[in-house]
Amino acid sequence: MLEPVMFTGGLYKHDLVVELVEDLGGYVLQKNVTQSEVILLILIPSEDKSVLETLIKELRGELVRAPLAGTEVAVVTPTLAIHHLPHTACDIAEYLRRHGSKTNMMGLARGVGREIAQINEYETALINEHDAAVFIFGNFRECIRKKESLYRNITVPVVVTGGPEMAKSELPYAFEYVPSIGRVAHRARKATEIGTLDHIVESVGRALDKTRADITKDPLTTSPPRVMDAVREQVPDVEYSYSPLPIALNLGGVRVKLPYERYKDAVKAVTFDEGVTLGEIATIRPSHMKDYILVRILPASETGYVF
Amino acid sequence: MDPMEVFKIVVTGQEDFGAKKYRELIMDILQDLGLIRSIGRLYVYVDIMEPVFAIYGLLRTGIPPLTVRDVGDVLKTEGGYQVKINDEEHMSDLLKILWGRYGRERVEQPARDIVIIASDTDPSGLTVADLETEFLQDLTDGLVRVAPEGFRNRRNEMNKDSFFFIAAEETLTPELIAKTKEKIREMQNA
Numbered sequence: 001m002l003e004p005v006m007f008t009g010g011l012y013k014h015d016l017v018v019e020l021v022e023d024l025g026g027y028v029l030q031k032n033v034t035q036s037e038v039i040l041l042i043l044i045p046s047e048d049k050s051v052l053e054t055l056i057k058e059l060r061g062e063l064v065r066a067p068l069a070g071t072e073v074a075v076v077t078p079t080l081a082i083h084h085l086p087h088t089a090c091d092i093a094e095y096l097r098r099h100g101s102k103t104n105m106m107g108l109a110r111g112v113g114r115e116i117a118q119i120n121e122y123e124t125a126l127i128n129e130h131d132a133a134v135f136i137f138g139n140f141r142e143c144i145r146k147k148e149s150l151y152r153n154i155t156v157p158v159v160v161t162g163g164p165e166m167a168k169s170e171l172p173y174a175f176e177y178v179p180s181i182g183r184v185a186h187r188a189r190k191a192t193e194i195g196t197l198d199h200i201v202e203s204v205g206r207a208l209d210k211t212r213a214d215i216t217k218d219p220l221t222t223s224p225p226r227v228m229d230a231v232r233e234q235v236p237d238v239e240y241s242y243s244p245l246p247i248a249l250n251l252g253g254v255r256v257k258l259p260y261e262r263y264k265d266a267v268k269a270v271t272f273d274e275g276v277t278l279g280e281i282a283t284i285r286p287s288h289m290k291d292y293i294l295v296r297i298l299p300a301s302e303t304g305y306v307f
Numbered sequence: 308m309d310p311m312e313v314f315k316i317v318v319t320g321q322e323d324f325g326a327k328k329y330r331e332l333i334m335d336i337l338q339d340l341g342l343i344r345s346i347g348r349l350y351v352y353v354d355i356m357e358p359v360f361a362i363y364g365l366l367r368t369g370i371p372p373l374t375v376r377d378v379g380d381v382l383k384t385e386g387g388y389q390v391k392i393n394d395e396e397h398m399s400d401l402l403k404i405l406w407g408r409y410g411r412e413r414v415e416q417p418a419r420d421i422v423i424i425a426s427d428t429d430p431s432g433l434t435v436a437d438l439e440t441e442f443l444q445d446l447t448d449g450l451v452r453v454a455p456e457g458f459r460n461r462r463n464e465m466n467k468d469s470f471f472f473i474a475a476e477e478t479l480t481p482e483l484i485a486k487t488k489e490k491i492r493e494m495q496n497a
Contacts, residue, residue, distance in 0.1 A: 083456040113457025113476050114358050138455065139325040139332075140318075142355045164324035182328055183455075185335035 002026065002043040002225070004069030005052075006100055009061025014038045020055055024048045027225040029070055030102075030245055041069045041100055043225055066100025067205050070225065070249045073101045074130040078117065078137075078147075080107030088136055088181060091188045092161070095197040096134070096204065102248050104130065104289075111150060114143045119150045126288040131251045132157050132175075132207040134200060139163035139182035148173055157207035161200060175210070176203045211251050218299040219306055221281040222272070224249050227295060230278070231256055234270045235263065253282060253296040260286040260293050267293055274307050313348040315494050320355055329353070333362075333453050340449045345370070345442060350494045352487060359483060360454050361473040363491045368468045370438045373397060375404075376431045384423070387413075388430055392420040400436045408433060439467075446470065 007017055011033060017040060018028055026044040044052055056063045075093045077084040084107075093103045106127065110118040127133050135151055135158055137144045144162040148171060151158045157175035163182025171177050181188075181196045188194055228247045231254065232238060238246045243257040256267055268279030278284070278295065281303050287294035300306045316333075318326040329351065337343040348365040375381060378401055379392040392398060405414045405424060413425040424430055443465055450463065450472045458474035462484065465471075473479065473487055 079456060081456055082452055112459075113455075114355070115476055116457060139328040140322055140355050140455075141325070142320060142322070143455075163328050164322075182324075183332060184328070185332050185339070 001046050002223075003046040003049060004029075004066045004100055005042050005044055005049070006064050006066040006069065007038075007040040007042060007056060007061055008064075009038060009056065009059055011036050011038045013059055014040070014061075016055060016059070017042075017052070017061070020052060024051065027229060029225065029228075029249060032244070041066060043070060068096060068201070068208065069100030070251070071101050071131040071208055072129075072248055072250050072255075073103050073204055074106055074127045074133040075103055076106045076108065076111075076127060076133055076135050076150075078108055078111030080105075081112075083183065084136060087184055087187055088161075091197060092134060092136065092181070092200055095201060099201050099205075101204070102245060108150070111147075114140075114146050117147050117150055119153075122288060124153050128155050129250075129255070129288060129294060130156055131211060132159065132204050134159045134161060134204065135174075137162040137182070141166060145170060157210060159200065159203045159207055175207045178203055208251065215251060215299075218301050220252065220297040220299055221303045221305065222297060222307055224251070224254050224297065226272075227270075227278065227282070227297060228254050230270050230272055231267060231295075235266050237263070237266075253294070255287055255289065256293040256295060257290075258293060259291050261291070264293060267295065272307070276307075310343050311346055311349055313350070315349070315497075316351040316353070317490070317494060318353040318355065322353075322355055325353070325355070329453075336449055336452050340445050342442070342446055342449055345446075350491050352490050352494065354487075354490075357475065357477075357483070358455075358458070359473065359475040359487055360458050361471070361487045361491060362450060362453070363469070363471045363488075363495075365469050366467075370442060372434045373436045373438055374431065375401065375433045375435055378435055379420075379422075381429070381431045383429075387423060387425040387427070390422045390424070390430065392422065395420070397435050404433055404435055405430065443470075 021028055021042050021044060024045055026042055028040055028042055030041040032039040053063055073096050075089055077089045089105060093105050096103045108119055108123055133154060133156055137147055137160060141164045152173050159176050159178060160171055160174040161178045161181045165179045166177055168177055178199050188197060228249060231247060238256060238258055241257045246257050248255040264284055268284055270278040282295050282297045285294050316326050316330050345367050346364050347367045350363045352361045375390060378394045378397050379390045382389045409424055409426050415423045447463060454474040457476055460479050461474040462479055463472050473484060
């Protein structure tokens with residue numbers, strides 16, 4: 001089984017880590033270089049983790065488990081106005097990132113208010129491309145209850161956050177409800193506030209585990225990291241994409257950040273060692289995010305094999 | 308401890324948490340904008356079923372207008388006056404006032420913090436900025452930030468010593484405004 005971990009350390013000799021991961025059959029999901037420091041998000045076979053730990057100890061780096069690595073989470077606020085940003089939304093998004101997830105922040109066009117809150121089809125479809133969503137609501141119980149209409153049609157698990165204590169039964173469409181983080185006008189710095197952020201991460205972790213468990217019932221034809229590796233190798237233009245993460249991983253596929261019209265055929269033609277092409281084992285369609293390419297790997301029940 | 312003499316907040320329904328949090332939130336925002344010391348009493352009324360959000364506040368008045376004397380030292384020199392600026396924040400306002408009063412050709416700025424005026428009239432008493440107007444602008448900004456975001460129909464009644472701000476999702480009717488004012492009056496008398 002592949003285990004998600006995060007390496008933080010000096011830039012010097014970090015390529016030894018990358019090489020070792022590749023030799024062990026793992027994947028480097030993301031590489032962030034900040035001046036003389038580098039952060040790598042890695043998937044490593046769990047039985048070989050000790051080898052990597054030994055090397056990282058030699059390099060004086062740090063290796064921590066990143067339970068959300070390889071997933072994409074949407075952090076949704078009613079709008080992108082000063083009422084929700086920067087404190088609550090950025091704190092939550094940043095905290096999820098520190099645990100390895102790729103986080104996208106979204107403000108709805110007309111998500112505000114109690115009676116007037118709305119979400120449109122495009123926004124729903126965009127959120128559905130993620131693996132989980134966190135909806136950030138305010139301090140009033142009645143508003144949180146009413147705003148259920150915003151996430152009722154969302155198919156991925158939705159973690160709702162808000163101020164007051166509420167029973168889960170009051171929000172039947174939410175995966176979980178995390179209280180005590182409503183609208184605040186200061187940064188999360190107290191131990192209790194950080195604790196609430198931890199609760200959100202745990203809750204998102206549980207939501208993702210549920211999706212993972214659903215996938216194991218009908219496994220994917222191949223794993224998303226393998227698709228990522230193959231695309232990176234056979235569509236070299238992806239390295240010239242301006243996005244910090246040119247290929248974003250989801251639990252059920254990948255998002256390739258290249259224009260759909262120009263590159264869809266190249267992505268479809270990506271061939272694996274087993275002789276099959278990506279077009280045969282996955283649906284390739286335009287993503288709702290810009291004009292990117294969305295790859296969704298078909299389950300074994302549709303293709304008839306797993307590799 | 309609250310820096311205000313009175314700070315009452317009433318939220319209808321089962322929203323004790325919301326009331327507590329809005330108290331913190333209002334303090335945070337007013338503190339951020341540096342307004343808190345100018346407000347003496349504050350009454351907040353929220354009815355989440357209506358929904359309506361209202362704030363009534365009494366101001367600690369008496370912010371005198373800022374004069375040239377307040378922003379720098381005025382010295383009498385040969386053939387005019389020299390102002391040595393201590394507070395650069397209002398520099399552009401000062402220059403605008405001096406240009407308007409004496410004309411551009413009579414006002415010279417040889418260094419960043421020195422202004423020389425070629426005139427016999429003392430500039431000390433000229434008003435540079437009306438801080439009260441600035442304060443009221445900041446206060447309006449603060450109130451818009453405090454009110455829940457969806458409450459886009461707003462009305463703001465301000466005068467020299469008090470303000471009344473009301474925001475709602477639906478159209479503000481005279482009846483709603485009168486009813487809310489009545490509620491706030493009850494809070495004041497309680």
